[in-house]
Amino acid sequence: MKRPECKIAIRRLVHEWAETQERPANWHPSFGVFVSWLKEHGHGQYLDFRSTMGASYDAEQWFDEELKQGWRN
DSSP: OOHHHHHHHHHHHHHHHHHTSOOOTTOOOOHHHHHHHHHHTTOGGGGOOOOSSOHHHHHHHHHHHHTTOGGGO
């Protein structure tokens, strides 16, 4: 898949995934749990694209940006 297509899909799917999660007051979204969810729901192909830093690195950055987790970087 092409990186721009994956970026759009992952950013959208982050919100779809987050809606399925329980969110206690101290909730910290887990990228690892998100990746597992992607694969379980047939979206694993969005983690397979060319990237200088690596597809997983880019996907985690998009995940953090979408969920306002920039403080983790």
